Amino acid sequence: DTEVTQTPKHLVMGMTNKKSLKCEQHMGHRAMYWYKQKAKKPPELMFVYSYEKLSINESVPSRFSPECPNSSLLNLHLHALQPEDSALYLCASSQVGGAADAFFGQGTRLTVV
């Protein structure tokens, strides 16, 4: 199984809503990532978890709150987002050590209205 599964695939939320994005992998990877991607731009790193501990926060606003409840799951909790937060949110996972090829999910297309 080389899949990273993200749910939902599409999400429309109001600026006062609270929602969560979910990411799951069963490859035994111990590093998991959240990226944000705007149209026609490269992915921008938001967070990295290594062994279920947050190792990188790229100065992301606190309205984005990551959570890694176990080695297979990664969540991104969203609250009070702005329209400019509308983007494709990609989850990825990799081994820790060695080549560390990152495997990506299909993303969640988020629209904030």
Added chain:
Amino acid sequence: AQTVTQSQPEMSVQEAETVTLSCTYDTSESNYYLFWYKQPPSRQMILVIRQEAYKQQNATENRFSVNFQKAAKSFSLKISDSQLGDTAMYFCAFMNPSGTYKYIFGTGTRLKVLA
């Protein structure tokens, strides 16, 4: 800080022809990995090929091969026998494995394969 540059925003190639996508990077590290990822309209990022900096031999995966010039900090992707399914955005990426596993992506090259 590491940077990755892709100077070709868009390219096109005829089906069955060969195309080369360019990537340069800057780093002071000696140990790192370089990747090419493909992102078709389905939007999933798919790993195409990986090159370890300590290996002199260029990586090859079927129709995809790289020309890795470490001294010049150049990492180009050659696609042979181009197929319509190769139409996608291609991102070059750099990763330093000693610590953070942070991938740094270039700005991408949009490749269109023409029938």
